[in-house]
Amino acid sequence: MATGGNAIRGTRVGAGPMGEQDHGFHAERVAVSYWDSLGNETVRYFAAGVADEEIPDIIDSPHSGLPAGRDKANPPALAKTEPYKTHLAYVKERRTDEEASQLLDDALKQLRERRGQ
Known part of the structure; x- marks a missing residue:
């Protein structure tokens, strides 16, 4: 069975022109x-x-994944990610070596007092 070019296959009767360009309101x-x-x-x-x-200044480019900005002459640079x-x-x-040493000494002192040493 050969498939022909049946133009009305899959459309509703009275649906109007294909694509319905004349229908609907475009904001x-x-x-x-x-x-x-x-x-x-x-x-x-x-x-x-x-x-x-409210319009964003920077988006992610779908082509490259890089950040994309509205200024063609100065596109945004890739933000440097901080290592883990x-x-x-x-x-x-947050602490200097002296502060860390003091905190460690205090913690050890409290631990020894609790253990009775």
Whole structure:
């Protein structure tokens, strides 16, 4: 059985032209362009009534995954990720060696008092 070009297959009777271009209301919108550091442009559409402060300045580019900004001449740089830090590294940032030594001595003193030594 050969499949022919049946134009009405899968459509409703009286559905109108394919794609229904004449149906529905299209809200006003504004196009905002974003560029990443590789020069890729991404266009995002926002409702025309949205305040400019609510439109993001930076998005993630779907082309490269890099941050993309609204200024074509100065696209945002990739943020440098901070390496994983252990709990000890954070403690060492907050305490000097002298403070750490004093805290350790105090903790050992309390432990020895509880054990009766």
